[in-house]
Every structure is written in C-alpha cells, then in structure tokens.
Amino acid sequence: MTLDTSPLRPLGRTRLYEDLVERLGEFVVRTNLRVGERFPPERELASRLEVSRSSLRQALAVLENQGFIEVRHGGGVFLRRSRGFGGVLHKLVERRARLPEVLEARELLEVRLAELAATRRTDEDLASMRAALVAMEAEIASAGLGMDGDAAFHHAVHRAGDNKVLEHVIDGLAEAIHETRLESLSEPNRPRNSLVAHRRILDAIEAQQVAQAADAMRAHLRQVADVALLRWEPSVEDPPLP
Amino acid sequence: MTLDTSPLRPLGRTRLYEDLVERLGEFVVRTNLRVGERFPPERELASRLEVSRSSLRQALAVLENQGFIEVRHGGGVFLRRSRGFGGVLHKLVERRARLPEVLEARELLEVRLAELAATRRTDEDLASMRAALVAMEAEIASAGLGMDGDAAFHHAVHRAGDNKVLEHVIDGLAEAIHETRLESLSEPNRPRNSLVAHRRILDAIEAQQVAQAADAMRAHLRQVADVALLRWEPSVEDPPLP
DNA sequence: CGCGCAAAATTGGACTACCCACTAACCCAT
DNA sequence: ATGGGTTAGTGGGTAGTCCAATTTTGCGCG
Numbered sequence A, B: 001m002t003l004d005t006s007p008l009r010p011l012g013r014t015r016l017y018e019d020l021v022e023r024l025g026e027f028v029v030r031t032n033l034r035v036g037e038r039f040p041p042e043r044e045l046a047s048r049l050e051v052s053r054s055s056l057r058q059a060l061a062v063l064e065n066q067g068f069i070e071v072r073h074g075g076g077v078f079l080r081r082s083r084g085f086g087g088v089l090h091k092l093v094e095r096r097a098r099l100p101e102v103l104e105a106r107e108l109l110e111v112r113l114a115e116l117a118a119t120r121r122t123d124e125d126l127a128s129m130r131a132a133l134v135a136m137e138a139e140i141a142s143a144g145l146g147m148d149g150d151a152a153f154h155h156a157v158h159r160a161g162d163n164k165v166l167e168h169v170i171d172g173l174a175e176a177i178h179e180t181r182l183e184s185l186s187e188p189n190r191p192r193n194s195l196v197a198h199r200r201i202l203d204a205i206e207a208q209q210v211a212q213a214a215d216a217m218r219a220h221l222r223q224v225a226d227v228a229l230l231r232w233e234p235s236v237e238d239p240p241l242p
Numbered sequence C: 001c002g003c004g005c006a007a008a009a010t011t012g013g014a015c016t017a018c019c020c021a022c023t024a025a026c027c028c029a030t
Numbered sequence D: 001a002t003g004g005g006t007t008a009g010t011g012g013g014t015a016g017t018c019c020a021a022t023t024t025t026g027c028g029c030g
Helices: A016-030 A042-049 A053-066 A089-093 A096-120 A123-141 A147-161 A164-172 A174-185 A190-206 A210-232 B016-030 B042-048 B053-066 B089-093 B096-120 B123-141 B147-161 B164-172 B174-185 B190-206 B210-232
Strands: A069-072 A076-079 B069-072 B076-079
Touching (some): A016 A053, A042 A053, A053 A069, A053 B053, A096 A147, A096 A164, A096 A190, A096 B096, A096 B164, A123 A147, A123 A190, B016 B053, B096 B210, B123 B190, B147 B164, B147 B190, B190 B210
Antiparallel strands (some): A069 A076
16 A cells, blocks of 8 residues: 655644744734734634644744743733744745845854954863864865864854853854855865964954954955855745745 | 833743743753754653643744754654753843843844944835834823833834844844833933934934944943943842752 | 564654633622 | 722643654564
C-alpha cells in the first residue's frame, strides 16, 4: 500500500498555534479591535475559531510573550499593540526585499558595539577574539569558509561591548546575518579578505582606538553588504504574499 | 469618572509558562544539553518539572517561536541555540540596573531613525507627527502627561524612517521606554519642555535637516535619560536572581 | 549474515472535561 | 451615595484520552 510520494515536508508543516496567531491577527482587523480593548473570552474565542482552549492558550502565550496582548487573570485578554501582529522578526527578515534594512540595522548596531568594545574590552575579551581568529584561520586553511570563527569573533566583540540589550537585539538579527555571512564568504578569496578585515578590527579594539574600530567594522560590514546586495537584488519579485 | 490611564501593573504576576521557560533554561545548563541534542519527552519533562503537559507545551510554543528549540512531531524536542535561553528582552529590561543599557540602545536606534525620517519623510508622515503633537498639547492642556501623544509622535517618526527592521527592534524596547517616559513626564514642567523638544525634532525633519534632526532627538532623549537615571540609580541592589 | 519492510513502541499534536483563583459587576444595607 | 459581601464571568492549570508522525524493533527472506 505504501504510495508515500509525499515524504517531503521541509516547510509548510502545520503548527496549529502558529496558524492561530495569524488568525487572531485577522480577527483583530476583522472586528476592528482597537488597542486597549478586550478580546472575547478564551472559551468563546476557542469555539469561534473552532479549536480547543489549550491550543488557543498556546497561541496566546506566544502573543503575550511577543508583547501583542496582555492577559489579566480573571479580567480578560487585551490588545496591546496591533502593528505587525502576526509578523515576528523572523518573518520580517526572511523577505529578501528587506535585506537592505537588515544590513542597515546590523551596521548601526555592530559599529556601536565595536566602539564600546574598544572602550570596555578586557584582556579576556581580547583572548576570545584572538582565539576566534585563530579558529577562523584554521578553518580557512582547510578549505573551509571560516563561518564559525567569523561568528565567534563577532560574538566576542558583542560581549566586550558589554551592553546586554544591544547584544540581545543583534541576536534577533542573527539568523539573517548568518545568511548574509554565508553568501559573502562563498565569494572567491573572500574568506582571506574577511580574515584581514577582522584583524584590523581586533587591532583597533586592542589599541582602544574607538574611531578606528568603528571605521574598521563599518568597512568590513560594507564589504559584506556589497556582495550580498549584488547577489540578491537582481532577484526581486517576492509576490504579494500568501 | 477616573481616567484609567494607569491600569497596568506589569509586576508581581506569576505566569507558569514563563517560569517554565526559565526552568527549561536551567535544565539545559544543568544537564549540559548541547545544541542539536534532544530534550526528554514532553511527558517525562512535565513530570520532572512537576507541571502538566499543557503548561509545558505553552512554554515550548514560546521557545519554539523564539527559535530556541525545534519541535518535531513524533521525533522530539531539540535544542537549536542556547545563548540567552531564558533571557527574553522583557526580563532583561525590567532589571533597573540595566536601565543605562536600555537608554543607550534607545538613543542609538532613535537617533538613526530620526536621521532616516529627515531624509525619507513623506507629507503623510509629517501630518501624523503634527497630529501627535496636537494630541499631546491637548492632553497637557487638560493636566495630562501627554504620554499617548508622545508615543504617537515617536511612532510616526519610526514609520517615516521607513526601516521595518529597526522599527521592529525598537518596538522590543517599547515597554522599557514606556516606563522611562512615565518617569520623565511625571517631573514638574516636563511635559511642556518635552513638547518643545518634540517640536524641534519635527521642524528638523520637516526641513530635512539630517544632522539637526539627529541632534534634536539626541538632546531630547538625554533630557529624558537624565531624569530617569537620577530617579533610578539610587536604588541599586537587585539581588542575584532566583 | 544482512537486508528490507512492516508491526510495535515512542513521542508530539490536539481535544475534552473539570476544578481553582482572581476580577468585576451587582445588590443591598447603611 | 457609600461600603461591603455575594456572584457570575474569566483566565490558570491539570488529568486523561485519542490521533498522527516518527523511530525502533524484529521477523522473514534472500
């Protein structure tokens, strides 16, 4: 009996609570629910959406965690903000047309972190950065792309910058950045160039040259950005959206 | 009737799934779970943590949505990344000792957004900003703090900046910013000063004076920051953590 | 012995029913 | 009006059950 011609499900898997997040977003606009107003009770909402309360509560947990709703015990579920309800950073970022925005944000954050690192770096931070570059060099020597070392280096810089909030924010962009890094390092000769650029950043941070660190980081990122934009911009289409 | 402009008390609530998120983070380090490895089955995990499976699944939904874990139907729950597992921005931000970092991040983002707004603003954006200031003025005239107008103005600037990614990131700081805004505007005479500062920002954006917009925004934020830091820094303690 | 494949065990997905805790609305006595 | 207690409504959480996808087991055959 096995006609299993559908073994592939890399994407498009059904996670009910994820659908619910979107459907709740639709609910907000359909019922014209305003910020501050209350949703129907969970039980009613669940029955209207034709799901169980437990599934609904998974979706509500996500939305609450995301800051879109506020759930008051005994009080009800309230809309906090409606802007981009179903749209998390993930979704936002995976649209190629948005790449320039990602790169813009990354530059802003990383350059500042580099400046901070130049001011605040400890010897331990420097050791981490050096270790990352050593690892990167080893990867490249064995024909690798040095992506792990690359990531480790930037991570070390972030830690040296000593601002948990900025660090966390940039983590949010990590996935998208990872993609651009892959694109960039796949370019011929790019790994070695990248290594040199990283060394320049490290030197500036070590010498506590703030402006120089910022410039070095900016230059490095723009080099990456050029490649990424060149490769991606031609393929502009991205139909309206499902 | 009494205006319900302060119905929010984000402190003191206990949300089991939030605790679970943290406890799962502890579990990861305690059992030395590595990225890519599998968690115990939901049923076992639930019994070990002494919670119901439904509650656990709320936590898992949040963690999956956050990208920390991957849940495969029939396969198990796998660790995707461990860095900052239990540390969502919310938690990070609500520790007062971290206020300087929040303000630092906010300034970085808002100043850039102001620059971008000065370049990219449309007439529609300008209209939104003006409307926000009118609302703010009206609020203040009726002895209010003008917080809604304040928020609306910044929101309009963000939209004018036209970078969805930066916009989203700053939204993540929205809560913390909201708190600083409250602290600041409670200061005597602050609302009117704030209104003037906002007008200066608007003028610069309208005239498309990039540097001037940046300066005006920076000055405004530092005025807010001064108040917030003065009021909050004395109360430094924040015991280790549960 | 080893390979293939189907049955069985494992594990996540989802639902139902139930009870508890907190809120807010209401009503009544003052 | 005002204060306080009652009560219906609403979220918080649990246990049990069944379904669906995956992984493991083990048997039969070459």
